[in-house]
Amino acid sequence: MIQRRKTRVVKAGGVLIGGDNPISVQTMTKTHTEDIDATVQQIKELEAIGCHIIRVAVPTIVSAKCLGAIKRQIKIPLVADIHFGHHLALEAIAQGVDKIRINPGNMKDRQKLEEFVKAAKDKGIPVRIGVNSGSVRGEGDEHEKLTTLMVKTVLQYCEHFESLGFKDIVLSLKASDVPSTLDAYRLIATQCDYPLHLGVTAAGPPSLATIKSAIGIGGLLSEGIGDTLRVSYTGASELEIKAGYDILEALGFHKRAGVELISCPTCGRCEIDLVNIVEQVRQRLPGDKKNLQIAIMGCVVNGPGEAREVDIGIAGGKGFGFLFKKGEKVRKIPEDRMVDELLEEIAQMSPK
Numbered sequence: 001m002i003q004r005r006k007t008r009v010v011k012a013g014g015v016l017i018g019g020d021n022p023i024s025v026q027t028m029t030k031t032h033t034e035d036i037d038a039t040v041q042q043i044k045e046l047e048a049i050g051c052h053i054i055r056v057a058v059p060t061i062v063s064a065k066c067l068g069a070i071k072r073q074i075k076i077p078l079v080a081d082i083h084f085g086h087h088l089a090l091e092a093i094a095q096g097v098d099k100i101r102i103n104p105g106n107m108k109d110r111q112k113l114e115e116f117v118k119a120a121k122d123k124g125i126p127v128r129i130g131v132n133s134g135s136v137r138g139e140g141d142e143h144e145k146l147t148t149l150m151v152k153t154v155l156q157y158c159e160h161f162e163s164l165g166f167k168d169i170v171l172s173l174k175a176s177d178v179p180s181t182l183d184a185y186r187l188i189a190t191q192c193d194y195p196l197h198l199g200v201t202a203a204g205p206p207s208l209a210t211i212k213s214a215i216g217i218g219g220l221l222s223e224g225i226g227d228t229l230r231v232s233y234t235g236a237s238e239l240e241i242k243a244g245y246d247i248l249e250a251l252g253f254h255k256r257a258g259v260e261l262i263s264c265p266t267c268g269r270c271e272i273d274l275v276n277i278v279e280q281v282r283q284r285l286p287g288d289k290k291n292l293q294i295a296i297m298g299c300v301v302n303g304p305g306e307a308r309e310v311d312i313g314i315a316g317g318k319g320f321g322f323l324f325k326k327g328e329k330v331r332k333i334p335e336d337r338m339v340d341e342l343l344e345e346i347a348q349m350s351p352k
């Protein structure tokens with residue numbers, strides 16, 4: 001069991017971030033926010049697959065003025081992503097968003113920044129201070145390590161917000177390379193108790209970003225660091241949500257309802273057509289959310305061990321397989337009957 005870092009709790013709409021609250025999974029829409037129908041449609045699709053918090057880009061006053069109409073049609077908290085224009089942040093607050101994400105470094109006018117902080121405080125709207133590696137480069141001593149500079153910058157912003165009596169803060173310090181991301185979050189985790197939003201920024205296409213995120217976000221979570229996360233893909237938001245859940249599941253922070261299929265990679269010991277069998281079983285698995293673990297293993301080397309530890313499993317032999325249920329060897333099944341008999345057995349098993 002991973003011990004999570006102790007953090008303050010920040011409330012974004014109906015979602016609590018930090019403390020002992022579940023690690024929330026978020027993403028951004030990829031529509032133009034001004035297109036209210038398309039944005040709402042995308043958010044509803046993301047809600048349906050478990051997105052906890054949704055962020056939308058607010059590049060113009062027109063998009064800011066659409067936020068209220070979007071919010072009224074969705075269930076999950078709406079976060080306005082603001083760069084530069086403090087008038088956009090004020091409009092987003094007036095529209096009733098649940099959280100604002102800004103990089104204070106982009107609001108150079110101190111008075112305007114303070115006006116924004118006051119408005120957020122008056123409405124009880126939390127703010128994510130999000131600093132990316134690109135935004136601090138060149139800001140400090142040229143010999144200063146990038147991650148140290150990121151942390152120093154974020155802490156200065158926090159101090160400024162605190163001096164205005166504002167502590168409803170979530171922090172992010174994303175870098176596009178994994179080691180810097182790990183360094184920055186590890187360091188900030190020792191310096192304050194604000195909840196942390198994890199991510200590896202501009203991580204690339206799914207094939208690459210999945211690996212970067214699994215190491216970057218997953219690595220931090222495995223150390224107890226992180227309260228909410230966004231996997232970022234050059235790709236569909238749905239995939240970002242699924243990857244976020246996969247990371248949480250791999251670390252035991254989330255348990256998906258439904259069947260979990262375990263199968264071996266096969267090797268020269270396998271004497272059944274395991275790839276085909278696994279694919280057929282996967283396609284025909286019941287969709288009734290039974291919480292079952294199934295193992296389909298290629299041979300008797302590791303097969304019986306795995307098959308015994310799950311609810312139901314098969315360990316392959318030469319043209320046949322042994323069926324195991326709840327740790328007991330039940331019977332021998334010929335290869336051509338394996339898929340059907342396994343699915344029949346699963347259909348008769350009661351959910352856990």
Ligand code: SF4
Nearest residue numbers: 264266267270298299
């Ligand atoms: S279970 Fe058997 S077939 Fe599958 S990878 Fe392991 S040794 Fe190879």
